[in-house]
Amino acid sequence: MAAPGWSESVRTLIRTMNSFHLPGSSKSACFPFLVEGQQVGSVPVSVAKELSAYPEVFTVYQNADTFPSHQVELNTKLLAYEQRSAAVHQVLEELRGKNLFQCLNEWRDERYEVMRQFSDQPLMNMERAATPLFGVKQYGVHINGYLWRGGELFMWLARRSSTKPTYPGLLDNLASSSVQPSSLYPLQLAAGGISTGLGIKETLIKECQEEACIPESIASHAKPVGSVSYTYESPKGIYPECQFVFDLELPEDFVPKPGDGEVQEFYLWPLEKVKEAIATSDxxxxxxxxxxxxxxxxxxIQPDQERYYLEFVEGLHRTL
Structure with missing residues (x-):
């Protein structure tokens, strides 16, 4: 049976990572963000106020006597993917220059696709660091690397580089990466070229090679086992995220090695030690x-032994 302290700590983790759904969050006050009539995000009040200064790009409704009473809509005159993306990018560049929002200090020059759900054709893209300002859904792929030794289950963990811009030095899964939804759909670019991106499994194989020096001959055996989804808010904004999860059983004699500088060290721990670690700030x-x-x-973890079993399972699969 899990120790009471562990259960409460994990329960706190679940609630923190789903804070947008809890009483007292900003959810009810947020402005739905619409593109082409589809809600693709949620805009905090402070952000909507700034966006109202750009009526050529955003239409901000905020009158209790009208319908809709409050929402942010991308200007309907912006019809094409590239046109929308360029217009929004210009606004974000200006907001970045004003130093108004903390998340824009993490500017990456990396565009992220925007759509209602993962299976939809992207409607536009925006700077990845700005997505929390619009509550745009983000997707990733995470790999659990494990092996059996003497009848006991062990897991490989990564220690993130101390120079990472987010969560430096913390424990991580064996490998992980963001996933671009456009990988499922070719996009026609303004210059006439085609951008297809990488599929989910291709992204996994690429990250395994780059982060942990795992060859494709091994990484290709990773099995998709579902997803984990949650939405939390912080002073930086709103984070609806979905992670595609893969399990990869590694050969007992294989040792991952840091490759691209994203990881400083790998550890092979028994699952009991891993279990204890997820309840810590490390x-x-x-x-x-x-x-x-x-x-x-x-x-x-089993329902007869963990009183919060259902709360854990439900918290791992919240609708974005």
Whole structure:
């Protein structure tokens, strides 16, 4: 049976990572963000106020006597993917220059696709660092690397580089990466070229090679086992995230090695030690959820022994 302290700590983790759904959050005050009539995000009040200064790009409704009473809509005159993306990018560049929003200090020059759900054709893109300002959904792929030794289950964990811009030095899954939804759909670019991106499994194989020096001959055996989804808010904005989860059983004699500087060290720990670690501040929070999902799926946590079992399972699969 899990120690009461562990259960309460994990329960706090689940609630923190789903804080947008809890009483007292900003959810009811947020402005739905619409593109082409589809809600693709949620805009905090402070952000909507700034966006109202750009009527050529955003239409901000905020009158209790009208319908809709409050929402942010991308100007309907912006019809094309590239046109929308360029217009929004210009606004974000200006907001960045004003130093109004903390998340824009993490500017990456990396565009992120925007759509209602993952299976839809992207409607536009925006700077990845700005997505929390619009509550745009983000997607990633996480790999649980494990092996059996002497009848006991072990898991490989990564220690993030101390120079990472987010969560430096914390424990992480074996490998992880963001996933671009456009990988499922070719996009016609203004210059006439085609951008297809990488598929989910291709992204996984690429990250395994780059982050952990795992060859494709091994990484290709990773099995898709579901997803973990949650939405939290912080002073930086709103984070609806979904992680595609894969399990990869590694050969007992294989040792991952840091490759591209994203990881400083790898550890092979028995699952009991991993279980204890996810309840501490030493673990990157969303990666801790991915490990918790692994523990549930492999019956390391069972409903007769964990009083918050249902709360854990439900908290790992919240609708974005």
């Amino acid at each position: 673990f990157k929070p969303n990666c801790a959820l991915v490990v918790l999902d692994f523990l549930v799926r492999h019956s390391f």
